Amino acid sequence: MPHGADMDRTEDWERMRREHLVDADARPASSARGVHHIALLSTDVERTVRFYQDLLGFPLTELFENRDYQGSTHFFFDIGNGNALAFFDFPGLDLGTYAEVLGGLHHLAISMDRDRWEEIRERLIAAGIELHLEGGTSMYFLGPDNERLELISDPLGEMYGETVL
DSSP: OOOGGGOOOHHHHHHHHHHHOOOTTTOOOOSOOOOOEEEEEOSOHHHHHIIIIIITOOOEEEEEEOTTSTTOEEEEEEOSTTOEEEEEOOTTOOOOOOOOOTTSOOOEEEEOOHHHHHHHHHHHHHTTOOOEEETTTEEEEEOTTSOEEEEEOSOTTEETTEEOO
């Protein structure tokens, strides 16, 4: 079966656009208000706080016991525009190694102003974090629990000069 560079899906994409994509002026409003939070797992709460708050500049906003698992911490970071990035730890619970599955999280992309993007890029480099830069607007790297992150300097609702929202 062809894949990657051996595959041309142009006709599929055009067909799906014709069948499913509604012009912006005719598109109904979303039933959602926005992302309340995205929840990821942490193996070390303080390490996670140092990474996201001290290195990336996302303020810690709350920390309390997870209602679903006694002794588990549920904590939140402000990622702008009323959106939160949340984490759980599960001390004493052997979750085993994470295996990516179809439908699993590939990466989390967070938008930031270009000047902040440059500042954080320099911080990550100084901290020895391996970066993959793409297209001059995206940097990809791993968080403290190997979660894949992207910081993108494109404005919200845009990607690589295209309006996506």
